[in-house]
Amino acid sequence: MSTLHTVNKSAYERNALKSCLDHALPGDAILLIEDGVYAARKGGSIAPALTAAKGNFKIYALGPDLAARGVVAGQVLEGIETVDYAGFVGLAADATRVCAWL
Amino acid sequence: MFEFGSPREGLVHSTSEVALRFSIQINEGPYTHQASDTAYQFTKAALEKGHEIFRVFFYHDGVNNGTRYTVPPQDDRNLQKLWTELAEKHKLDLVVCIAAAQRRGILDANEAKRQGKDGDNIAPGFRISGLGQLIEAGIQADRLIVFGD
Numbered sequence: 001m002s003t004l005h006t007v008n009k010s011a012y013e014r015n016a017l018k019s020c021l022d023h024a025l026p027g028d029a030i031l032l033i034e035d036g037v038y039a040a041r042k043g044g045s046i047a048p049a050l051t052a053a054k055g056n057f058k059i060y061a062l063g064p065d066l067a068a069r070g071v072v073a074g075q076v077l078e079g080i081e082t083v084d085y086a087g088f089v090g091l092a093a094d095a096t097r098v099c100a101w102l
Numbered sequence: 103m104f105e106f107g108s109p110r111e112g113l114v115h116s117t118s119e120v121a122l123r124f125s126i127q128i129n130e131g132p133y134t135h136q137a138s139d140t141a142y143q144f145t146k147a148a149l150e151k152g153h154e155i156f157r158v159f160f161y162h163d164g165v166n167n168g169t170r171y172t173v174p175p176q177d178d179r180n181l182q183k184l185w186t187e188l189a190e191k192h193k194l195d196l197v198v199c200i201a202a203a204q205r206r207g208i209l210d211a212n213e214a215k216r217q218g219k220d221g222d223n224i225a226p227g228f229r230i231s232g233l234g235q236l237i238e239a240g241i242q243a244d245r246l247i248v249f250g251d
Contacts, residue, residue: 008135
């Protein structure tokens with residue numbers, strides 16, 4: 001019984017990621033997509049919150065969206081796994097439900 | 103009735119994943135942010151993995167994906183065409199919310215006649231129906247994935 005949370009807006013524009021981190025339950029997965037992937041970048045002001053959350057959740061970022069925004073592999077925070085669209089489908093299948101933080 | 107997460111006959115199993123039935127909800131048009139693009143890529147990837155797409159429901163500004171009158175530049179992606187082609191290939195059920203469509207001028211032949219308009223613009227592969235179709239999509243699918251603004 002776990003939830004996949006998708007966050008598609010930049011953490012520097014809206015507080016969707018913060019709300020998600022506050023509401024997700026231990027064992028849930030969080031997938032950053034679209035502008036949401038900016039949060040996965042090292043050195044950002046949201047990075048400490050994501051690093052602290054890593055113990056409770058598995059955190060993923062959508063690779064094609066990172067690439068589209070010029071975030072290269074070396075700039076992604078340690079412990080955030082990059083997935084492609086097939087990986088997104090796999091995460092949705094593995095979870096019991098999917099919650100979009102729009 | 104089926105059990106949630108139960109394997110379905112006739113569907114290809116890939117890796118450790120059980121073939122599931124997905125429904126997709128899209129709340130955003132092709133030129134707002136990226137929701138329709140992401141939904142399209144997700145749907146394509148799900149079909150490639152052997153999953154079933156029960157329905158794609160276009161809601162709010164998402165109904166703007168369903169007009170055949172958009173003429174984007176030739177080197178630009180044309181989401182309406184992509185959805186229409188994907189629907190043809192995989193016999194997808196693309197449903198446009200009627201109330202959202204009427205507000206935004208998306209009409210099929212019946213609606214155009216009923217509203218006294220001089221033409222319709224619904225794209226091939228799309229159909230106009232009500233919110234009940236979204237509720238059913240949520241009930242019948244193992245997962246409802248929402249893409250939006």
